[in-house]
Amino acid sequence: MADSKTTVQVRVEEGVLWVDGEAYPLHNISHVGQRVLEVDKGAAWRKFIRRALLCFVLGIIAVAIFGDVAGIIALAVFGLLIWQLVKVLGTPPAYGLVLNTSGIQRNAVWSLERAEIESLVYAITSAIGKPNAPTINQTIHNPVYGNQFNVYGKGAIGQAVHSGPGDIRGGGN
Numbered sequence: 001m002a003d004s005k006t007t008v009q010v011r012v013e014e015g016v017l018w019v020d021g022e023a024y025p026l027h028n029i030s031h032v033g034q035r036v037l038e039v040d041k042g043a044a045w046r047k048f049i050r051r052a053l054l055c056f057v058l059g060i061i062a063v064a065i066f067g068d069v070a071g072i073i074a075l076a077v078f079g080l081l082i083w084q085l086v087k088v089l090g091t092p093p094a095y096g097l098v099l100n101t102s103g104i105q106r107n108a109v110w111s112l113e114r115a116e117i118e119s120l121v122y123a124i125t126s127a128i129g130k131p132n133a134p135t136i137n138q139t140i141h142n143p144v145y146g147n148q149f150n151v152y153g154k155g156a157i158g159q160a161v162h163s164g165p166g167d168i169r170g171g172g173n
Contacts, residue, residue, distance in 0.1 A: 008109050008140040010097075010120060012127040017099075019108045024099055031100035032124045034117045035107065038093040048085040055081060094144045097121065110144035 010019050017024040059074025095117040097108045111117050116138075123136045 006141070006143070008143040010109065010138045010140060012124065012133075012136040017108075017124055017127070019097075022108070024101060024106075024108070026124075026128050028101045029099055029124070029128060030103075031098075031105075032121050032128070033098045034121055035096040035098050036093055036114075037096070037110075039088055039091045041089060044085060044088045048081060051081050052078065097124075099124075109140055111140050112142040112144060113140075116140050116142065 008020055010017070012018070012026070015026045017026060017029065055074060055078050059071065059078075062070035062074060092112050093114075094110050094112060095114045096110045097117050097120050099106045099108050109117075109120075120138060120140075123138065127133050127136055
């Protein structure tokens with residue numbers, strides 16, 4: 001899900017953590033942490049090699065049947081496979097602020113900057129320990145938006161949409 005929003009406002013005031021429009025009462029937060037999502041580079045390479053071998057074999061067969069035009073098409077497809085691999089390998093890690101409230105783990109906000117999330121973890125933890133502390137206001141400048149897939153139980157399938165701040169909403173595209 002693409003979003004044109006470029007910042008997420010996070011603040012703690014009057015005993016409540018606000019992540020844009022989502023509110024988390026500090027006394028309900030039992031754990032504050034972070035999560036890191038990184039590209040599985042090994043899986044990306046394996047997928048590329050399988051596809052490249054398939055492209056090579058089908059390209060040879062197509063050249064034998066259709067001639068040089070099929071070879072040019074096979075080279076173009078191979079170029080697309082290389083471009084896709086470079087794009088996946090160049091994907092930066094995403095860092096998430098994780099909150100546990102009432103036994104439920106929530107991914108409150110995601111960022112491409114580790115320091116932003118680490119700072120939030122420290123600030124929120126400090127605010128939980130000092131409920132009358134002054135207002136904390138922080139802007140996440142590199143929020144991450146996209147789809148998040150959660151699968152629970154044997155054979156379960158499903159998609160949950162995540163738009164950055166707040167938790168996931170049921171449904172899908």
